[in-house]
Each structure stands twice: as C-alpha cells, then as structure tokens.
Amino acid sequence: MALSYVLEPAVSGFNFENSTRNIVLENGSEEGKIKAPKPMKTGTTIAGVVYKDGVVLGADTRATSDEVVADKMCAKIHYIAPNIYCCGAGTAADTEKTTDMLSSNLTIFSMNSGRNPRVVMAVNILQDMLFRYRGMIGAHLILGGVDCTGSHLYTVGPYGSIDKVPYLAMGSGKLPAMGILEDRFKGNMDLEEAKALVSDAIHAGIMSDLGSGNNIDLCVITKEGVDYIRPHRESIYNYKRQAKYKYKPGTTPVLTKTVNQLELELVHETVQMMETAGSS
Amino acid sequence: MATMLQKFPSSVSTLNDYNALYPDWTQREVSTGTTIMAVEFDGGVVMGADSRTTTGAYIANRVTDKLTPIHERIFCCRSGSAADTQAIADAVTYQLGFHSIELDEAPLVQTAASLFRDMCYRYREELMAGIIVAGWDRRRGGQVYTVPVGGMMTRQPVSVGGSGSSYIYGFVDSNYKPAMSKEECLKFTAEALTLAMERDGSSGGVVRLAVISEQGVERQVILGNQLPKFSTV
16 A cells, blocks of 8 residues: 655654665775674673572673674673563664663553563563564563562564573573583572573683673572672683873973964843742 | 684685674574474364474574464464564454454454454565464364465365475375364374474474364473384484
8 A cells, every 4th residue: 555645754663765875885896895884792692591599690791893802891681670680692782772771661660550570571572672673673682580470581582582491592602501501401400500500601602602701790580689790700811901001291292382362352242131030 | 822813715605604703594583494283173173383493593492382372262373483473473362352352252263363364464575474373163163274474364174384394295185084083183293293393404392282172272292202203214
C-alpha cells in the first residue's frame, strides 16, 4: 500500500539514507576507497550460571578498538535493578545505552507499582526493543537475577531472540568459556563451586581469545542481596609505567614575550526592568 | 610472546575472513534451522521438534523448546529466524487470548492459524518464519495447519517443516497411513525427526514431543541416547 506525503512524517528507528552512498564509497576505486570507522566492540567473554541460591555472573574487563585495548578495566556487568544485573557483549555503546534505558524503565515501574521488577519483565522489554531495531543495535546480553519467582538466567540476542538456560557464555570468547561450562556444570551447585566455575570459564575465554583479557569481575545475586566483586581475579600482567610523562614548569625556555591589548568599544547599552513585585 | 597480526590474502579462504578479529560465523543472526513436524490423529494431534538453535555454525542453544503454547490446546512449531518467530508467536498469543476472552469460549485452531497467516503474509518481506500450527478444538477435533515462509496457509493431515524436512519427505510420504493411533503417531514422529536430525547439520539435540487432545497437553522429551536406532545412521 503506497502512500505519498507532501510533508515527510518523522520516521522512527534508524535512518538508512546514507547507506547506498556508504556502499559506493567503500567499494570505490583503490585510491578513492574509504573505510568506514569501526565501532568499539567489547570483544568479550561473559558467562552466567544458576546455582543453588541464585545466579553468578562473570565478565572480563577488556574493551578493544580494533587491535588496541581501549579500556583495561571496563565494567561489563551493568546494574539493571537491585536484584537484576546484565552482562553485555557486542558494541560497547549499544550495551551501555540499552542497559541504562532498561534500568530507568524498571526503576519507574518500581516506583509506580511499588513492586520489585522481575527478570522476565526486563527480558521482555529488551526483546521488544531489540526486535524493533531489527538487529541494528549490536547488543548480545546475558541477564541474570533473583525475584519472587526464583533465580533466572536469560540471553537476549541483537535481533531480539531470547533463550532461558541454566548456564551461558557470550561474546567473542564464548567458545572456550562454553567448553568449561559444558564440562563442569552441575545443577544445584553451592556458592564456591559456582564462583570457581564462572571464574574458570572467563579465564578460558581470556586465555584463548585475543579480544578478552585483563581482570575477571564476578557478580553474585541471591535473595538476600548482591555481591559485586570487582575484580575477583586480577591479571598477573601488571604493566607499570616505566617513565614519567609530566614535565616540570620551566622545562621549556621562554624566548620572547609580547603583550597585545585587546581594544574593546562599548557600542550599545540597554537596561530592562524585571517584574519583581510579587502578586498577592 | 609477541603475536603479529598477519594479513592473509583472500585466496586463503573464501568462507572466513581471517583478517577479522572475530570469526564471522559467530556473529550471524540466530536461526532455528530446524526440523518440525505435526500429525493429526482421531482425537488430537502429535507435534514434534528437534532442539537446536544456531548462530551460523555455533549452536547457541542445544535444548531449545520450539513447541510454543499459543492457547490451552493450541501449540505452534517454530522454524526460521528465532527472533521473528518468537515475536510473531507472542503477538498471536496476545491476539488469540483477547479473542477468546471476547467470545468467552475456547478459540478454534483455524483462527490461530489465520492470525499467523495474516502476520506472516503482511510482513512477508521483513520476516523469515515457517510455522506449523496444531491443536484440538471442539468443532473439528485435531487439526494441523502449515504456514510456510511467504504466508500461505493450508490444512494437512501431516506436515513437516524446517531445514531438516527436505530429508524426510520420502519417509513421511511412504510411512504415513490415515487413521493411525496416538502411539503410532508418536513413534512415526520420533522416527522421522531422528532421521532428519542425523542428516541435517542444523537439526539435533533432543526430540521434544507434545500430544494435544480433549484431555489436555502431554509433553515428553526423548534424549539423544534414547532416540530410535537405524542401521545406516
């Protein structure tokens, strides 16, 4: 059904008007070829496990921009609600903003209804939003939390698909992490076992994936509360700066000094009386 | 240990771009690349599905439940894009629930199938979804409707779908007999799904079965080591 408008109505979602131009630029001749800037990906390993009393979430702390480590102590476990936390992999900006918006929405809901939010609500809101944006928001999320119905662990994909499973790994390091989880996961583990399992899974991701590294963060969520352990395990490679890059004042010799007075001319002056008399 | 990031010439492989830090096949959309099946019998329907969801060549979920409840005695089997089919199923569940409350009676399976068809046809360019709707209602008993990609709807006594279905058309056509009993249908479905799972790389895991009849819904799972055995596979 084709309708034409005289005045274009506001389009929701993303604007793809420049996409044909971008394709032409990228596939241009060798001299004229322009590469689009790559968004910063978190190139991550994140994992989650449901255990006897709740959920344990884990993440590495490296954020990469192509081959450079952009942030060595990036926080990938985001706060959603007092009882719900979310690990994010994919494009760093997308995961940050999506989890921020979700957190705001759930806080407003809590205030309106006087209830604690449920994990399944968070998942539905995320699924709605990501499906609407048809995969353009590169957010691969692991949501975990404990609410009045129990402990839950979900994954939400960038196209809006969800899976509810007892253990998960996502991100570029998910293959090695999943190997550890598949080998050692058992139902109803106790806390120390679960923490060791998640930590080892993230460690496997860090060792085998170039995009993951540095420290391991853990987040334990139970009915009683949340234990955000940052960092749980620090990287043994602690690079200390070898030299100072600050220069003392006076290091650079001053050769000449000129002072130019700025001539200002008063052109126009107005005085406006404010209505400060209060109405009674 | 220093690692130099080597630039490989494109002649090394056309399948993967080795120059990318993260392999392409883990970044694709989640697809249910699947085998689904439903059979009518006198008094109800038997539905079955495998349990594998893939993102490219990685199995994102090996215990997926592709048999989704739409109403008390109406289920659907989902194949195609996981996100699309989950969204469609959610939307139809809402619409059918509303319709059922308005009518104050249980909805017909044909109504559910029509709702799926309407959505799949209207948004056929944007969606990738092949759905089999099956259930029991008082008017016509057990019914199976198939709504493949593109948005056609037709009623069939037995229907298969998904990427693995191509491998079992011969088996289904030769082994289906009208007026089978519930147990025969269960055995038929389990065997067909097993054969498809053996041959199709995108299908696998466990076999999930559901029987819908006037009495309600019975669900079962056949684990990998309990699947029927065939001599060539």
